[in-house]
Amino acid sequence: MLPGRGRNRFLLHRRRRHLHFASVQIQRSQEVPSCSRLTRPVTLLHKATGRTDQVDYHISYFGNHGGRRKACMRGGLSRGKIHATWCWLFLAGVCFIPCRVVTVNRLQRLIEWYFEVPTAEPGQGTAWEIVARDTTAGGLPGGLVGLGMLGIAAIVWLYRRQGRSLPRGTRATLTALRVASLLLLLLMVSGLALSVQRTGLPYLVLMVDTSASMGSVDQYSSPTYAEPARRWLAEKKLAEASRLEIAKSVLLDSRANLLRTLGTRYRLKAYTFDDTVAPLTSSGGDELQPVEQALKELQPNGIETRPAPCLQKIYEEFRGATPAGIVLLTDGVASRSASERTSAAAEQANLQAIPIYSVGLGSSDPERDLELTDVLAERLAILGDPLLFSARVRSWGVKDEKVKATLRRVGETEVLATAEVQPTTNPFSIELLTVPQVEGDQEYEITIVPVTGESTVENNSLKSSVSVRRTKIRVLLVERAPRWEFRHLKPLLERDEMIELKTVLQDSDIDFVQEDRTALAGYPTQQDELEKFDVVILGDVDLAFFNPQSFAHLRSFVAEQGGGLLLIAGEKHNPKSFQGTPLEVLCPVDLETLTLPAREVTLGLGFQLEPTPDGRTQTFLRLDDQMADPAALWRSLPDLHWAWNVGKCKPGAVTLAVQSNRFSDSGKMPVLVWQRFGAGQVLFHATDEMWQWRQGREDAVYGRYWGQVLRQLCRAKLLGAERTLKLTSDRPVYTIGESVRLMARSRGGVGGEAETLVAIVERSGGERRRVTLERVGESGSQYEAVLPMEPVGQYQAWIESADSPSPTDPCRFRVEIPNRELRERAGNHEDLRETARITHGKFYHWTEAGQLARELPEGRPVAETAAELIPLWKRWELVVLLLACLTAEWLIRKRARLA
Numbered sequence: 001m002l003p004g005r006g007r008n009r010f011l012l013h014r015r016r017r018h019l020h021f022a023s024v025q026i027q028r029s030q031e032v033p034s035c036s037r038l039t040r041p042v043t044l045l046h047k048a049t050g051r052t053d054q055v056d057y058h059i060s061y062f063g064n065h066g067g068r069r070k071a072c073m074r075g076g077l078s079r080g081k082i083h084a085t086w087c088w089l090f091l092a093g094v095c096f097i098p099c100r101v102v103t104v105n106r107l108q109r110l111i112e113w114y115f116e117v118p119t120a121e122p123g124q125g126t127a128w129e130i131v132a133r134d135t136t137a138g139g140l141p142g143g144l145v146g147l148g149m150l151g152i153a154a155i156v157w158l159y160r161r162q163g164r165s166l167p168r169g170t171r172a173t174l175t176a177l178r179v180a181s182l183l184l185l186l187l188m189v190s191g192l193a194l195s196v197q198r199t200g201l202p203y204l205v206l207m208v209d210t211s212a213s214m215g216s217v218d219q220y221s222s223p224t225y226a227e228p229a230r231r232w233l234a235e236k237k238l239a240e241a242s243r244l245e246i247a248k249s250v251l252l253d254s255r256a257n258l259l260r261t262l263g264t265r266y267r268l269k270a271y272t273f274d275d276t277v278a279p280l281t282s283s284g285g286d287e288l289q290p291v292e293q294a295l296k297e298l299q300p301n302g303i304e305t306r307p308a309p310c311l312q313k314i315y316e317e318f319r320g321a322t323p324a325g326i327v328l329l330t331d332g333v334a335s336r337s338a339s340e341r342t343s344a345a346a347e348q349a350n351l352q353a354i355p356i357y358s359v360g361l362g363s364s365d366p367e368r369d370l371e372l373t374d375v376l377a378e379r380l381a382i383l384g385d386p387l388l389f390s391a392r393v394r395s396w397g398v399k400d401e402k403v404k405a406t407l408r409r410v411g412e413t414e415v416l417a418t419a420e421v422q423p424t425t426n427p428f429s430i431e432l433l434t435v436p437q438v439e440g441d442q443e444y445e446i447t448i449v450p451v452t453g454e455s456t457v458e459n460n461s462l463k464s465s466v467s468v469r470r471t472k473i474r475v476l477l478v479e480r481a482p483r484w485e486f487r488h489l490k491p492l493l494e495r496d497e498m499i500e501l502k503t504v505l506q507d508s509d510i511d512f513v514q515e516d517r518t519a520l521a522g523y524p525t526q527q528d529e530l531e532k533f534d535v536v537i538l539g540d541v542d543l544a545f546f547n548p549q550s551f552a553h554l555r556s557f558v559a560e561q562g563g564g565l566l567l568i569a570g571e572k573h574n575p576k577s578f579q580g581t582p583l584e585v586l587c588p589v590d591l592e593t594l595t596l597p598a599r600e601v602t603l604g605l606g607f608q609l610e611p612t613p614d615g616r617t618q619t620f621l622r623l624d625d626q627m628a629d630p631a632a633l634w635r636s637l638p639d640l641h642w643a644w645n646v647g648k649c650k651p652g653a654v655t656l657a658v659q660s661n662r663f664s665d666s667g668k669m670p671v672l673v674w675q676r677f678g679a680g681q682v683l684f685h686a687t688d689e690m691w692q693w694r695q696g697r698e699d700a701v702y703g704r705y706w707g708q709v710l711r712q713l714c715r716a717k718l719l720g721a722e723r724t725l726k727l728t729s730d731r732p733v734y735t736i737g738e739s740v741r742l743m744a745r746s747r748g749g750v751g752g753e754a755e756t757l758v759a760i761v762e763r764s765g766g767e768r769r770r771v772t773l774e775r776v777g778e779s780g781s782q783y784e785a786v787l788p789m790e791p792v793g794q795y796q797a798w799i800e801s802a803d804s805p806s807p808t809d810p811c812r813f814r815v816e817i818p819n820r821e822l823r824e825r826a827g828n829h830e831d832l833r834e835t836a837r838i839t840h841g842k843f844y845h846w847t848e849a850g851q852l853a854r855e856l857p858e859g860r861p862v863a864e865t866a867a868e869l870i871p872l873w874k875r876w877e878l879v880v881l882l883l884a885c886l887t888a889e890w891l892i893r894k895r896a897r898l899a
Contacts, residue, residue: 130192201265204324204856206280219456252295272298280294305335327852332827371394381467383468395427472499476535480539504519558586564713576594590647597643612658755774
């Protein structure tokens with residue numbers, strides 16, 4: 001018998017290729033069971049110890065599908081019974097173990113050969129199924145099953161009754177033969193057939209996030225992933241890698257070779273997604289080389305991230321062909337709302353039995369960062385004129401903290417201006433004001449002071465170039481009579497060294513012209529005479545003193561030459577008498593809605609000038625250097641009493657200041673109204689009492705106001721004098737997906753008869769490209785071009801010229817990511833974990849992605865061909881078996897002398 005402490009192994013044949021094992025193990029019941037694997041030959045190992053005590057033994061064997069079955073035997077351990085034990089083991093192996101001496105592969109090849117089925121190609125499989133035909137209702141022949149059961153019961157009852165005198169073995173044999181004959185008949189009647197179908201590798205969906213947030217470069221501070229991330233990046237020789245670059249490396253790494261591993265085990269379907277989902281390659285085939293090439297060329301330029309709708313489209317596409325799973329490489333960020341997160345589509349994936357395996361990219365740690373995205377400033381400044389820099393800042397993780405900015409000239413340590421704000425929006429703006437004291441081309445640097453724990457400071461500074469000119473402003477002041485505004489304004493402008501003043505006084509005599517060095521005999525009647533000035537100030541003038549050509553000259557001066565026009569209202573003529581004349585189009589207010597204020601109103605309570613939100617943003621309306629509250633000084637100025645009641649401004653006009661306590665139907669009554677007219681600007685004063693600001697302050701406020709206003713109005717004219725071909729963009733800031741419109745306007749015949757112009761567009765730190773601008777409009781002086789979507793970054797553009805190959809006063813604009821896409825910089829890994837839990841998948845941090853291939857499910861093979869039915873019911877083998885059973889039964893009955 002078996003030894004007391006020994007172990008016998010019955011080792012059976014192993015399935016070749018599929019590595020399925022069957023084993024038998026005999027173990028004493030007091031010992032811990034252990035499993036024995038098979039080797040190719042059938043062997044029996046036995047070690048005897050000579051013990052003869054009686055003991056219970058358990059026989060355990062393992063089928064090919066992992067199921068474990070047990071049988072118990074009781075026997076002694078005498079050596080005389082070893083032969084019986086071997087026999088018992090042999091019977092146990094034959095009766096209980098699904099031993100495959102002929103492997104499944106050999107059996108499959110034998111069946112395919114016998115039924116003349118073509119051999120499967122590499123990567124293919126064969127699905128076998130026994131089916132029956134029901135000619136009445138379809139499906140399984142339930143009636144025949146019931147009939148067969150009744151027939152079997154009748155056969156058993158019949159032989160029990162007729163064969164009582166027969167030996168038990170003979171009776172059992174006859175019963176079995178009769179039952180076999182009945183079953184063969186029923187199988188033939190049921191239309192038994194063998195269904196053969198070719199299958200291929202199961203589907204696996206690979207989705208790579210290409211939204212703009214995947215371009216972020218993360219700083220890893222979590223103790224769990226900081227060191228693995230550092231080692232991983234060091235192994236791949238990546239000092240700094242964006243999330244998308246890490247995703248590419250995870251898939252294409254030559255050592256792990258994850259993409260090729262997945263491609264050999266599955267039929268891989270690769271997609272990219274951001275706001276929509278699209279196949280990674282257009283070919284739609286299963287080859288991996290196009291997929292690898294397409295992965296290398298991916299760029300993070302998606303405008304939005306909408307994971308849930310993209311997953312919904314994948315579910316629809318694979319309805320009826322369930323993939324083994326979905327592998328998602330993403331940071332988990334949904335840019336629109338929580339309803340479009342990955343987990344929002346997890347329930348449907350669970351219903352369709354599709355597990356989602358997510359590789360979380362980026363860092364889920366909250367990040368603190370300030371990014372200076374843009375700086376707006378005038379390209380041309382006049383020496384001594386206030387210069388405003390508006391810095392646009394975007395923040396992450398910085399809340400309830402003040403942000404400080406500084407302004408310096410590049411290469412110098414002196415701080416020219418500082419500003420500190422408490423952000424209430426994101427992004428927010430910081431304004432810095434300085435007065436240039438040095439003539440020439442200046443380069444300024446704006447820097448955001450880093451906050452505590454800021455992840456990166458490289459994006460905290462930007463530079464801006466400004467050309468500072470020492471240029472005198474040529475001003476023509478025209479008045480009917482020397483009213484109070486004229487008496488205060490004229491000497492002020494005469495004292496300003498940067499202003500060259502000429503005056504025309506309609507009611508003056510010849511002595512005034514001879515005695516006053518600024519006086520002119522009359523208003524300029526020729527176009528070239530008017531073009532000598534940069535700004536024209538019209539007071540309460542009488543239009544009867546003008547010839548008809550003067551109106552056309554003034555309009556051309558503003559619209560085409562870029563000159564500035566300032567209208568100071570009066571009680572008699574300006575601006576009411578302009579109605580119906582060519583000057584009406586120059587006025588920014590609707591003249592039909594103007595009314596004079598009642599006398600009791602002007603003699604009563606006065607009003608203060610109150611800057612509007614648009615006015616507070618204008619540099620030329622800043623009367624001091626207080627940046628926190630630019631309108632604070634306005635509230636301390638003396639009251640004014642008289643002003644026209646302006647009912648309505650023209651479309652496109654901007655109200656800069658209003659009366660603090662007087663209202664019209666549309667709100668507070670406008671006093672300062674500005675509009676752009678062609679290339680120039682027009683400013684309207686509804687009052688002539690600005691001189692009241694000199695009370696107690698002399699020229700501190702009054703002088704600063706007029707100096708800044710005149711410099712603002714002359715700016716376009718001075719730019720036109722320096723450059724007669726001007727290139728501009730329709731906006732300074734664009735988002736990905738928007739088109740950039742470039743416009744060039746020629747003056748003085750520059751551009752000639754050319755139908756096109758060529759502009760150079762250069763991305764900061766990137767390549768240059770040439771853009772063709774085509775002539776538009778009837779004037780022939782306007783050229784335009786529309787650029788397609790550009791990558792994120794700072795751009796400058798200029799007209800190509802042989803005389804000036806480098807940019808001269810270029811047009812600058814910025815292309816940036818939509819704010820909603822970068823609202824959250826941290827990856828949303830918790831949502832990816834929740835998705836894995838719901839769908840019975842798994843979440844991997846990108847440093848753990850090497851485990852993915854080992855833990856993916858095998859999946860369901862995909863049917864590649866229609867099922868082929870091989871009829872079995874009419875084959876001659878069944879007829880032979882039926883005849884053999886009937887013949888054998890007849891012979892046995894004959895021998896047993898039964899009827």
